[in-house]
Amino acid sequence: MTGNVFVWLNDPLNWTGTRFQAGIIDQIGAHLWYTVIALVISGVIGFPLGLFIGHTGRATWLVSVANGLRALPTIGLLILLYVMISPLISGRGDAVYLVPTEIVLVLLALPAILANTYAGVRNVEPAVRDAARGMGMTDRQVLWQVELPNAMPLVFSGVRSAALQVIATATIAAYVGLEGLGRFVYDGLASRDFAQMAGGAVLVAALALVVDLVLALVQRYSVSRGVTGRFSRRAVHSDSREATITELEAAEELSSP
Amino acid sequence: MIRFDAVSKKYPDGTVAVDELSLTAPSGQITVLVGPSGCGKTTSLRMVNRMIEPTSGTITIDDRDVTSVPATELRRGIGYVIQHAGLFPHRTVADNVATVPLLTGMSRREARARAVELLERVGLPAAFAKRYPAQLSGGQQQRVGVARALAADPPVMLMDEPFSAVDPVVRDQLQREFLRLQEELQKTILFVTHDIDEAIRLGDRIAVMAVGGRLAQLAAPAELLAMPADPFVADFVGRDRGYRALGFVSAEVAADPEPSVRLGSTVRAARGVADGDWVLVVDDAGAPQGWLDLARRDRDDDVVTPSMLNLGGTLAPAGGTLRQTLDSALSSPSGRGVVVDDEGRVVGSVRAAQVLEHVSEAMRPPTEAVAPPGGPA
């Protein structure tokens, strides 16, 4: 089976596509596009909310609720929403798959971004916050110039974790009909073309790895060295796993008396 | 000058943190607020820069009510130093120090230049400017914290237990350098500590506060030691008051000439000048190196080397306090305390008995504040 996968991946027609089937390049593009939409929407909602809740300490129940969302089975939600919404949207091509998918993707990415931004701001040392206020910074200056830069490592973990979950779920959304790399997986499965199926799986894995790498590089070059403590080359970097634990810890902290 | 006028802080649940506090912190001097936990000293400090708002009473700085300007503007004109420094981890040391000047509109280059200047002032090498706080030790971070507070050259500084989080050796160093800095800068400083010894060492005036936010006594250190106002203050000030008080009086004890030999002389030569079993050994410049115990020297032809010397005995500066002089006599192996001049050269020696003769004369209870010569020992 492995040999067939290589053959399939090396066939240029599979990359550029035919009249009947979109090529790999198109599907990668589609997949990335869906991911970006979901990340942008959940970022626009989750990031400012996380900053606000972390800075003021109010409405913390929002973070707990967001964490509760994680218990929902993504495939179940996808199918539910698709089944609910598709009769309402018809004949507009991709939208009938895209809308329910994006809703689920945003619901998935939101806890990661919200909880991690909140935790990042919260974890800034009290002495640092006190000194900033005491020196005469306005509330807004304390948030933007002090709290946010120090929250960046966790914010980035949250974004990376969100990105991975979105890419993974967008793959599954192909089951209900969405385009993207999952298309190769499910089409291959249905037509017993294992090379295509495995090829799709390999591509999805590769995409996830590349995106995570890119985000890791962005993180490395935009977070202050003073915060990460990366003064020697041997320090181990944070990654998306930290984000998931942080979400849970934030929720725990909020629910304990 | 900072003035508290019947300032109180009462919380909704009934706790009284500060109770009708009235005191004046004179300009150019260090006023220390000291007391046990819960006495309201930190709360009082934080009401000056409006980190906490009083429930009643007014606080004025140079006769201007602190509530008459917006809080952020007020704070930019006050230096604020806290325990654990609170340095911004995401900024370099220089950018940390430059924070307030940048907030008030100074150009980045100017602010950074000033930052480097201040770093040197607080005893840090200019190379530290590019480092991050995480790369510095606790003592170094505290120094940066002080530099940061001085950056905008504020006339007033508020310091909340700035030296408590470091180990005693570093703390002693920081306190000494702080006093030196204050001699140069003459800021109006309100300083909070729970350590009475630190208060006595640093304060020009000390305000002892009791639990419940009550001012128990406001006095100069010598007066505090000699005349505590009530049992609480007496207990808080602690023991050894007599000895500590000696640190505030200048010793006018004449030093007797003390024979000495140089390093490299023979034991025989030492015996020649000796007055008893012990001989003071000095270097070529006349600075004392230690005492030689003649009773344990067998061979007269031996050359006097540093390893033979007893290093006991502190040195008393000429014109130093009674405490320094008495201590040098008590700690010396020969019973004669060595007195040195400004360059460290031997001036002579004193015996404990001579010092004690002067004590009863010199230690009249002060009727007015006595200025310690160059700080207590």
Next chain:
Amino acid sequence: MISATGSAPWDLFGYFADHRAEVLRLLWYHVWLSVLPVVLGLALSVPLGYLSRRYRWVYPPVVSVTGLLYTIPSLALFLLLPTLLGTRILDPVNVVIALTVYTVALLVRVVADGLAAVPEDVTAAATAMGLTRFQRLRKVELPLAVPVIAAGLRVATVANVSLVAIAGTIGIPELGQLFVTGFQLSVNGPYYPPIVLGIVLCVALALVLDALIVLGTRLSTPWRQVEAAR
């Protein structure tokens, strides 16, 4: 599996009544497929995490490799493992192994960090009292690291419940099949009952497992209750 009940969401009870044996069977498989990887993952992570602490040079490569594996989407793993292992695609073993890999990837880091969080004076005191390395681990370090590890366990378990359902789309029997059934039957209009039933059962399962872990943590760390009460 078309039933006599209606297709509205609240008809899930009727659906359940009609298909009880089948649904319970799927639920049972789901429980197994969710819990087994966590147990295996924990059993593997504890020694790995411990070794990462003991031999410093082990930590970076272990973290990097597991981080890499964690990044790969679950569906990809479910489908690529058969090639590597020689199993059939429909074999639930793939799911167990894939989810064990995830759990290990998550927990190794957690175990290592949890052990690192045990205060140094405590471990020094234990050594000074004459405990062997293994005894120290078993009696002191692990118990104190339980809260941190439990946090990771909860995340891994809840995530697994959702991930297992995904395997329904490639034909493996568990609650995900309910979603597939609902989807396939929604040809002429939404057929909600199995879908809603599936969601309810998944959420319930996730909450129950989460609560069990919390309970287990409380029972094994009695000192924390005392601290909290002070």
